[in-house]
Amino acid sequence: MSNTFNRRNFLAASGAAMGAIMLNPLSTLSGKEPEKVPSNKKLRLAMVGTGHRGAGMFGEKVTKGYSDYVTFVGLCDPNPGRLEYAKKRMGIECPVYTDFDKMMTETKPDTLIVTTVDGFHHQYIVRGMELGANIISEKPMTIDEQKCQAIIDAEQRTGKKVTVSFNYRYSPHRRVIWEQLRKGAIGKITSVDFHWYLDTRHGADYFRRWHRRREFSGSLWLHKASHHFDLLNWWIDSDPVEVFAYANLDFYGKNGAFRAENCRTCAHTQECNFYMDISKSKYYMDLYVANEKYDGYLRDGCVFKEDIDIFDKMGAGIKYANGVQVSYSLTGYSPYEGYRIAFNGAEGRIDAWIQESNPTYLGEYDEIMISHNFGKREFIRVPQSEGHGGGDTLLLNSLFIPGTKDPYRQSAGARDGALSILVGTAARISCDTGNPIKIGALTSIKPQAQKM
Ligand SMILES: NC(=O)c1ccc[n+]([C@@H]2O[C@H](COP(=O)([O-])OP(=O)(O)OC[C@H]3O[C@@H](n4cnc5c(N)ncnc54)[C@H](O)[C@@H]3O)[C@@H](O)[C@H]2O)c1
Structure with missing residues (x-):
């Protein structure tokens, strides 16, 4: 649905809309130009996991945009081909390692960036802190409650700090929702309806790759939904206490x-809607196909493989310590990608919707509708931006530009990382057992009504 199309329909249907406010949130966040850091004071970065996210978002983007503040001292990945690819793409000369401890002891980084496969994050987060580094971890911080506890314990034991790179928090559209909630636009929040749709292109991709196995991704309850659970925790400003969930694999697998095994070896390419000709992408050929010889990892795996043990249809009820109730769902095979969210409050309701991946439908702005009980209705328009709704760049600013302020509490630590993955973990356990699961029983973290 295009914004224009949707809004026109909506106006015709309601006849009640007030004037819309146009915001430019990026301009309010950039602040004044920060000072350069002398070479010997730059933050010394190392990275483990030099795949798509590592080499791109935390590699090339950081070396191109933030080299006044940071310098890479080491890169590590078990795949030597992807290591060399990343080094070249990032245009740097630092040493590369397939041995993690060797990299850490030889290069002594200030900060380790963890961009490996989700199921291995905890190993590097814990060991990285033991070997003296602060950590920036991609989401999900980890994929189950034991690994989560190991990270919490290691942070306390070593005195080092974990930051979880929740780029979704930084998208201006979501930040405006946060501001409206904090300023009481709908009074006390009572419940949230949050429904996320992955399409048959991007959504299907999770079923081709390592994400299709719980041991690597924890299922989409962790890999994908931990983004959404973090947003909920942040928006609701309270900790989750209990989760009940259902899920199934209805479409893929x-x-x-x-x-x-994969599209290149398939006899059904003519009849399969999911056929992916990987040779058409030079990027995939260079990053993945050229390096299959080292680890056998197939980027164009079949979405119907029988070893897929994650779900493609998920629904959960989540109760928060401040009394808010959430109805959440995630669908993995929609014709379009995006989400709908509504916050119900004592004094009104906020509705927001985003369509993410089908460019045919993209407009210039995303809208937020605020309806006041017994009163007027307002629309806020937030200009659309590139890179996960504008979140990627603002996240990198906050991570790497010294002195960047955090007025919207978007910077997330280990406790935030934990509480997002614990909702997903509880949902997965609930699906497996048929029981509601208490968050406080999973780790040493005790949920608080008001966020800490
Ligand atoms: N925040 C976001 O929007 C976003 C987007 C994409 C990916 N991610 C996250 O980034 C991380 C990497 O995802 P990706 O898409 O780059 O995947 P990828 O498959 O492209 O890269 C993963 C890399 O990890 C390496 N690896 C595999 N096993 C390893 C091990 N045991 N130890 C160390 N490294 C190992 C692989 O060789 C590969 O280079 C994941 O945690 C993912 O959830 C986040």
Whole structure:
């Protein structure tokens, strides 16, 4: 649905809209130009996991945009081909390692960036802190409650700090929602309806790759939904206490009529809607196909493989310590990608919707509708921005530009990382056991009504 199309329909249907306010949130966040840091004072960075996210967002973007403040001292990945690819793409000369401890002891980084496969994050987060570094971890911080506890314990034991790179918090549209909630636009929040749709392109991609196995991704309850659970925790400004969930695999995996190991070896390319000709992407050929010889990892895996043990249809009820109730769902095979969210409050309701991936439908702005009980309705328009809704760049600013302020509490630590993954973990356990799961029983973290 285009914003224009949607809004026109909505106006016709309601006849009640007030004037819309146009915001330019990026301009309010950039602040004044920060001073350069002398070479010997630059933050010394190392990275483990030099794949798509590592080499791109935390590699090339950081070396191109933030080299006045940071310098890479080491890169590590078990795949030597991807290591060399990343080094070249980042245009740097630092040493590369397949041995993590060796990298840490030889290069002594201030900060370790963890951009490996989700199921291995905890190993590097814990060991990285033991070897003297602060950590920036991609989401999900980890994929289950034991690994989560190990990270919490290691942070306390070593005195080092984990930051979780929740880029979704930094998108201006979501930040404006946060501001409206904090200023009491709908009074006390009572419940939230949050529904996320992954499409048959990007959504299907999770079923091709390592994400399709719980041991690597924790399922989409962790890999994808931990983003959404973090947003909820941040927006609601309270900790989750209990989760009840259902889920199933209805579309991908064993549900397919035919299958192969991967698209290049498939006999059904003519009839399969999910056929992906990886040779058409030079990027994928260089990053993945050229390096298959080292680890056998297939980027164009079949979405109907029978080893897929994650879900593609998920629904959960979440109770918060401040009494808010959430209805959440995630669908993995929608014709378009995006989400709808509504916050119900004692004095009104906020509705917001985003369509993310089908460019045909993208407009110039995203809208937030605030309806006041017995009163007027307002629309706020937030200009659209590139890179996860504008979140990626603002996140990098906050991570790497010294002195960047955090007025919207977007910077997330280990406790935030933990509480997002604990909702996903509880949902997964609830699906497996049929029971509601208490968050406070999973780790040493005790949920608080008001965020700490
Ligand atoms: N925040 C976001 O929007 C966003 C977007 C994409 C990915 N991510 C996160 O980034 C991380 C990497 O995802 P990606 O898309 O780059 O995946 P990827 O498959 O492209 O890269 C993963 C890298 O990890 C390496 N690896 C595999 N096993 C390892 C091990 N045991 N130890 C160390 N490294 C190992 C692989 O060789 C590969 O280079 C994931 O945690 C993912 O959730 C976040």
